[in-house]
Amino acid sequence: MRAEDAFPARGIARRPLPRRSLRLWSVRHARALAAVYRGFERVLRGAHPLFARIGYARLERPVARVELAVKSALFDCRMCGQCVLSATGLSCPMNCPKGLRNGPCGGVRDNGHCEVHPDMPCVWVQAYAGAERMGAVARMGEARAPIDHRRAGLSSWLQAARGDVAS
């Protein structure tokens, strides 16, 4: 039996193993995906007046659903509600069984796999590789404040549209 993760997956993202290959694909294509995502972010920000008219509160549930579907497929996203993918080489840190958001623990195995789940590549080894591909290694050096557990499940896309700093 596997030990519980510090930040378990929520909703339809509760699919611990099979999606993993796609997640690794995403990190391998971090550069292209990041470019797509930057474009998408611009669209989101442009949609702010429209979203404001509809009302962010009303949009929260449906948008969060779509976001979860897309991001759980691509990144095994766990909907922490304070997305940092752009600073972690598109490797979602909440898949780290310790939920670490500031870099790898000291337990990473010699083969680059996780201390807790030996069959899983450490998300931070992946993150570093992804960040190198994106040319975003410097962002890996940013210190991140502790997670706000109240935001779990909320849409990060809507936060981007509103111009809230995600983390």
Added chain:
Amino acid sequence: MLHPDDIGPVPWAPLKPLPGHVSRGRLERVLRRGEFAVTAEINPPDSADPDEIEHRIKPFEGWVDAINATDGSGAHCHMSSIAVSALLIRMGYSPVTQISCRDHNRIAIQGNVLGAAALGVANILCLTGDGVQAGDHPEAKPVFDLDSISLLQTIRTMRDEGKFLSGRRITGPPQVFVGAAENPFAPPHDFRPIRLAKKIAAGAQFIQTQYCYDVPMMARFMARVRDLGLHERCFILAGCGPLASAKAAKWIRANVPGVHIPDGVIARLEGAKNQRAEGKRICVEIIQQLREMPGIAGVHLMAYKQEESIAEIVHESGVLRGRTPWRRDLVAHMQAVETQGAA
């Protein structure tokens, strides 16, 4: 002889404050004076009997500058690190209290920092902590509400700004020398120096590394550290420890997260008649090489179940170069207290 700055009115009391020092403990003084520091680690007992702590540290009394009290290391349950630290302080020793993020959330951790400082703890080591799968309670809830870096930031904010994470004011901030761990031997290797920089930026003033059995790898890491100027912004103590046998080394390599042992070391143990003695000799040689490595400020000894060998290792390595770390019989007051107690 002992340095006068390291002697207080009574062994268990905080030392006289010194300018430029954040703590009133001995470890910070030794390091800031530029002396090569030696620390050692004890695993707290599975017991409520305080005498067991005395038994564990007695064999290396007078050979180390500070003693780490581990916090549920390997995710095994033991006496709490704060309680062990308080008992060590009562005896006059200077503990490094380890705080791991695995078992407590931010509310409990900040409370523990205040409590530890109130009990006289002058050094705190901030750790992420081993995963629960490694220990005797794999079914436990892994907390990890903070990580080592946000923990460093939290304690620094408490100390320097006198505030909790919430912003609420602390009337008597904890005067602690704050440290962190680093593992130069684990992937992603290129990221490790960046992570060290991150820890220093977050408040780490000293670093104790994972076991070093691969000196060339350590040298590569330290070269990068010096390029970044990190050795000037914190004191780096390299982790060392004797391997009991080739079998033990293989077991550790396979089962203890984050310990990297090169094949050459295992081959050398296998080829030795007396593997235990060879393990000690390897440790002494590594310490001597680290002593000469620019940017290394000391060594941190972890001799799990071989505590009795710590004194010999420090002695044989000669790293103290004649210096004597604090010990009870060198302090007249303590002798007086002891004789009073005996009478």
